[in-house]
Amino acid sequence: MLNATVMNHRDMLTATATATARADQEGFLGPILNLSEPSAPEGSTVTVSCMAGARVQVTLDGVPAAAPGQPAQLQLNATESDDGRNFFCSATLEVDGEFLYRNSSVQLRVLYGPKIDRATCPQHLKWKDKTRHVLQCQARGNPYPQLRCLKEGSNREVPVGIPFFVNVTHNGTYQCQASSSRGKYTLAVVMDIEAPNSHLVPGILAVFGTLAVVTVVVALMRVFREHKRSGRYHVRQESTSVPLTSMQPTEAMGEEPSRAE
Template identity: 60%
Template sequence: MNLSEPTDPEGTTVNVSCAAGAQVQVMLDGVPAAALGQLALLQLNATERDNRCSFFCNASLEVDGVILHRDRSIQLRVLYGPKIDPAKCPQHLMWKGKTTQVLQCQARGNPDSQVQCLHEGSRSQVPVGIPFRVSLNYSGTYYCQAASSQGTYTVTVAINFQDRNHLTITIVIGVLILTLVVIAALWYVFGLQKRSDIYYVNQGSTWLPLTSRQPDEALEEQPS
């Protein structure tokens, strides 16, 4: 049994052959050769799915009424570039600060690829597949790249953190702001009411108009 190349890059044509000599019937993956003594041939275009695929050859020969058998198998290895499955490398993460997390960002490929995630700005590296204690320093966008002799593959991962202390401070500040708004609103309402009362008293004050009297009327009112 023979492979044109035991290790082939993805996309190349692979020939698998099986031969056992004259008067021997051979079958390759269950498909017999055209006639006794001829080889069985299989041709395929190598893909990622064919990696580690095994092919089986069976040879049979009748000798004095007894059928003799011999089997053999061979495995194909296909080289293909790294690929990162989004399901195994989430592109949006939300973690709580001061907790231990693991960035799972797995890549497949042959040969095995190395994966590293670098911050887009500082180029600092976040551990991949290793537990680490997170903090706000790790927040940001990362380029996770898988690299091997067959090429590279990159995905973007956004990491955000919820800092407990920061959240508490935010809540306290929010409460203080709300309190100040309420106090200002009350001050405005009561101040406006006070001004309104003063205005109402001034407008509503009673007074009698002065009228002029004639001299005769004044004399008549004097006691006799």
């Protein structure tokens, strides 16, 4: 129903009415945003499309359609980084010099296998015995994977992400495995538990080694000294006798030899 204003001009009547169009009357309920695959496997091609009414200008992720009434589209190769990505489409309609706006959004889910972030899961842990620690390992994937860390040889499980009491029996290598319907991912983690005063053992061994060497040296010196005191020494004495030489009788008597007369 319209409220008209009637004006009489000679033999002519003029009726004037003003109406304001509503969005729903113009078929402008907002843009329709679709994904070819709402949950797409990693590596697959996904098409995103946005459309609206005949005279509506749509813009998808900042890129406008070619003309009013035309849909906007984009394609992408789905990767892990696209998981949870939101796409936005805006629609604009001009009615009697005024602009009407509608927006719509949709989220893409990408299915990918489990992974363990090495930056948040150290491969070598050095902790002290009888202390409390947290194994800070995190897994990701879609669907979300289950993460377990089991010790090699015994399959002993340690908790992940919550505090637990550490002792020397935790020494060893653990296989941390993230698993889901998309596969498995394994990362080795080594736990090195330091026993009380274990850092003093090398020093103590060095001291004992030094003492042993000193003891041996002192013992050898003592044996050498005792041997030196109890040893026999042979001194060669010079002879005190005078060697004998033959003498003539006259020389023996001290007389001069007789001369012939």
